[in-house]
Amino acid sequence: MSVFPQPGTSLGNQGPTAYELQQVVEKNTSELVSELANLSDRARIQAIRSLPMSYDDRRRIRSRAISVKTSKNIFNIDCTQHVSRSFRRIGASVASARQWLVVWHGTLKEIGGRFGTSVLSYFLFLKWLLKFNVFSLIINFCFITIPQIVHAPNISNVTGFRGLELLTGVGYFNQSVLFYGGYNGEVIVSEPPYNMQLAYFFTIAAYLVLCGVSLIYSMSRSFQKNFVLESGPVSGGAWRLLCSWDFSVVNEKAIQNNKNNLGTQLKESLSERLQMKHTMSVSERMKYLSLHVLAWLLSLGLAVGSCAGIYFLGIDQLETSKLDHNTNDLTVEASTLLLPVVVSLINLIVPLLYSLISIMERYSNPRAKIYIGITRNVVLKMSILGILCYYWLNSVPQKMACWESFVGQSVYRLLMIDFIFCLFGTFFGEFLRNVIGTRCVPSLGVPEFDIARNVLDLIYAQTLAWIGIYFSPLLPVMQVIKLFIIFYVKKFSLSMNCQPPKHTGRAAQMQTVFIALLFFPSFVGALSMVAYTVWSLKPSNYCGPFQGLQTPFDTILSWTVYIQNLPGTHWVWWIFENMLRNELFYYLVTLIIFVITYFLWQITQGRKELIRTLRQQIVNEGKDKAFLLNRLQNTQKQGRQKESFRNQEFDQTPHFNPNWINTLPLDM
């Protein structure tokens, strides 16, 4: 059995003999070996790994390639090869050690086996967010919290611990290291001196920058893997038949479900094809368009209304509560929970209203419906967060003494209440719905696991966590615990109550969309809020590491003045002054990026054109092949006819037809 793809022997019995085949295989092998011998070690390993051969064949080719290479290198550069080989071994053992740190491997395998890849993508997303938070927790703890706890116990515990603190974050936690107010910006006298202000600033900045880089990298990788060259409906039978079957599902019932779904979808696509596509009249189109416009107006109106309500509620709370840090009144404290509860209720109810609204609209394809639903939900959630940020950055600093701690506590409360609502939502949304769907109203059926809604909830919570990081460095603790618990709750609810979604097309594109959403409104928004706080707002005078300064950014300015005077670090000051603070530098960089983008875009256009021409060429080659086959068959047929004719006539001489050109088929 030859391992190289052979052209099909479609010319009938004129295939090559066994000896010729062997020659061809040997020639191909030696070409491959000489190619491999010219590569570097690392590239050779990669190339051999991706050969579609059995393991023994690959080992043979590898040993041949290595022997060719060593015979070429007479002066054996043994040392560098040895070093690079040992580095590779170290890398391999680090990678295998990392395997042991993979958490939840068995659980994820079970979920993928029962519910398929698209539901698994939710849990993988959750795990990925968990990594961000664990990293943040570690660096904040090491660089900010531990120095503060060890060296500057400047906190005064006003009240003892009551249970309500876990929800509201005030009282016992008020001046603790959980919030901004628990840190002071003194320079810890040690060898070398440790500047808490700089540590606070740089730790948070470094974490946000690393997050941004990681998000951009994941987004571009995902986009590259999932980018489809040709747009257009890939809902045809070929794709569904050959590419959509999920091999990772191992549960018998789930496989039966998938088979039924596939059958239903194939039947649907057949019936769509058989019936004529009926074109809508102008009046019908106007009607649907006006319905769309009305639906959008309603959705935006709901969003704007919720934002206004939240803003005025916040202002009202600020006026009436006057929450001073010394109050012991439980009811006043509990009233601070009103705003988070209202926000979570809005986040729960308004998306349900949106799905009701979308029932009245008509979409050309179901994917448009999903994307429009996602857009509306994102607009709602981000506008709520936006109005909250506006309230925190504009109204709160004037009214409160230690306003950063207040903001940190508000974020803490929002996260806690969101978590409680998530648990309740799982209970009511999935468990009760399952009971209703199976016992009371059987026509509803078992609920499907709504991936989009759950992922958007995760993105919302993560945005809050990113916003809160500046105001409450230990907030990731809460987020980590919360994500852990949500993982197990969702998994349990999934296995008891839900079934996998029926329409699983294009799950990979949805993944890309979710990562893009995590980057664009979510991370960028949080980053801009923190950047605005650091750059322009006056920090509170009596608490926190930046007390007394005009803006927190002033610490960097004073630090650069300090290092300007130090010998040997003049270049750091030079970079800071002439590149980072210079607008001209940014204009130049932007201009260069625009030019490069334009070039790359032109290259892409050229490649698209090339693909189109190559496709046309394939079609033409197919037609050529058909034509040649036809001619060959005709010539053979005529040859046979002449044979039989000649045998009848007992004529031994070969008969040459000078008019052979007229025997060509007419349809050339």
Next chain:
Amino acid sequence: MNRSKHICLSLHCSLHGRYHELAPHLVPMDYTNDPDVKVPLALIVNMPELKENPFRNRIVESFSEDGQGNLSFNDFVDMFSVLSEMAPRELKAIYAFKIYDFNVDNYICKEDLEKTLNRLTKEELTPEEVVLVCEKAIEEADLDGDNKLSFADFENMISRAPDFLSTFHIRI
């Protein structure tokens, strides 16, 4: 040694454990002498990862050297490494093509598609619908007009289906 491909060394060891479990009397624990042992098809398709898969026989046959489904340990590792998450798309496409090519003629013809469809849907579709779906599939994917799908046609279709990398994946 180039033993670990797209899976790392610890997984390689656990694969050896799984392979040994399939036929404990046949597979030795000690592989240093590189024994020539092949586990037959009937034992391999009983693995929990493959048991319910509609294509289990074709998968095992495509990775075996003799085409009958008897896998040596190296073939076993090959199989799970191609089906793992990290195998490149081209490699997966080559083996997926082999799996769907039931009559092993290097083309996916109409009969191959009909067999695939029957495995995927059982009694849902009537025979006429089956024929219609297969014809439509070939019409859509066939670029060079020879009424069957060559590897190039198949690969072109795969490039338009980014989910393929994640669905053509068996976790072990």
